[in-house]
Amino acid sequence: MALRWRLASPSGLAWSRISQITVMAMKATHSSAAPASGVFSRATRPVLLRRGARTDPAAIPGEGSSVRRVSATSLRARVDAAYHRQMARRYLRKTGIGPATQVYAKDHGLRVQGGPFEGMLYVARYVPSSGDLIPKLLGVYEEEVHPVIERWLGAGFDTFVDVGSGEGYYAVGLARGVPGARVYAFDVNEYVNRTCAQMAAENGVADRVEIAGFCTHERLQSLAGPKTAVLLDCEGCEAELLDPEHVPALAQSELLVELHDNMDPGLSTALVERLSPTHEARLIEPAPRDAERHPELADLDPELRDQILSELRVDGIRWGHFVPRA
Numbered sequence: 001m002a003l004r005w006r007l008a009s010p011s012g013l014a015w016s017r018i019s020q021i022t023v024m025a026m027k028a029t030h031s032s033a034a035p036a037s038g039v040f041s042r043a044t045r046p047v048l049l050r051r052g053a054r055t056d057p058a059a060i061p062g063e064g065s066s067v068r069r070v071s072a073t074s075l076r077a078r079v080d081a082a083y084h085r086q087m088a089r090r091y092l093r094k095t096g097i098g099p100a101t102q103v104y105a106k107d108h109g110l111r112v113q114g115g116p117f118e119g120m121l122y123v124a125r126y127v128p129s130s131g132d133l134i135p136k137l138l139g140v141y142e143e144e145v146h147p148v149i150e151r152w153l154g155a156g157f158d159t160f161v162d163v164g165s166g167e168g169y170y171a172v173g174l175a176r177g178v179p180g181a182r183v184y185a186f187d188v189n190e191y192v193n194r195t196c197a198q199m200a201a202e203n204g205v206a207d208r209v210e211i212a213g214f215c216t217h218e219r220l221q222s223l224a225g226p227k228t229a230v231l232l233d234c235e236g237c238e239a240e241l242l243d244p245e246h247v248p249a250l251a252q253s254e255l256l257v258e259l260h261d262n263m264d265p266g267l268s269t270a271l272v273e274r275l276s277p278t279h280e281a282r283l284i285e286p287a288p289r290d291a292e293r294h295p296e297l298a299d300l301d302p303e304l305r306d307q308i309l310s311e312l313r314v315d316g317i318r319w320g321h322f323v324p325r326a
């Protein structure tokens, strides 16, 4: 997850900028106001693709006619996703993380070895494009929040909302772990959405994981409630989405939020204050990793191993766990 914060494209474009562009285009599409100008005014115009052409199933829910409509925003998102994937591959090869991940997967397979999602199967083609994969396969990814996730697996929630679901680590893991629960996996990146759909299928939970695309206040309002837990990790969109005025139903939902103070200094304090009338808040700080616990990685260069185990996390990121007051 934190991979993108360290990366920069060869042109110097900040890595996070790629998904920000996608998010901006999505916002233009979902806004009721007319888009301002330039690229976004064209992006909202629908184009037609022949059936069978590669389209985003999340962007066209329920579409079943012989000609599919897909917005230019979706095409733009696909181009961004392809660029993102190519840059990630290049970076991972260059740093050694990609080859290390491939060797790990060859030796230990693609099943998560421990943690709350032990036994979950990863999608093979995703291996070379995520620096986070080794911690995920080891089952130690974001270990700081494991107690919250373990609780969620047995707390009786019937709905999970995962905003910034990526390739589906949490979305598919929660669907596997809570039989019968429905999971809404929101992400604007089409590459990860396709991977998430495939991973849900390979783990036998495709019927309960909805690839939900861009998350709006309205969508969140329709899904939040006392039996819904909400996970947010969307590169700063937490400040906009966690808005009691626009999403009052959030008052009844338990929330686990990755807080990006690195992008928005003071964000944690502001959100704790904003949600304090309705939620009991606890901040969870990132903890250092102990490489000694992972003999599987003993052959790796120590610096590379530490980088992988640290999930490429940068300073200024923590989690907020918000539990509704009785």
Ligand SMILES: C[S@@+](CC[C@H](N)C(=O)[O-])C[C@H]1O[C@@H](n2cnc3c(N)ncnc32)[C@H](O)[C@@H]1O
Residues within 6 Å of the ligand: 001, 002, 019, 023, 163, 164, 165, 166, 167, 168, 169, 170, 186, 187, 188, 189, 192, 213, 214, 215, 233, 234, 235, 237
């Ligand atoms: C850091 S990644 C998430 C990683 C994932 N939670 C994990 O731990 O494996 C953040 C994701 O948020 C997505 N994103 C950003 N803003 C969004 C929004 N408003 N709605 C849906 N997804 C969004 C990006 O496309 C990106 O894939």
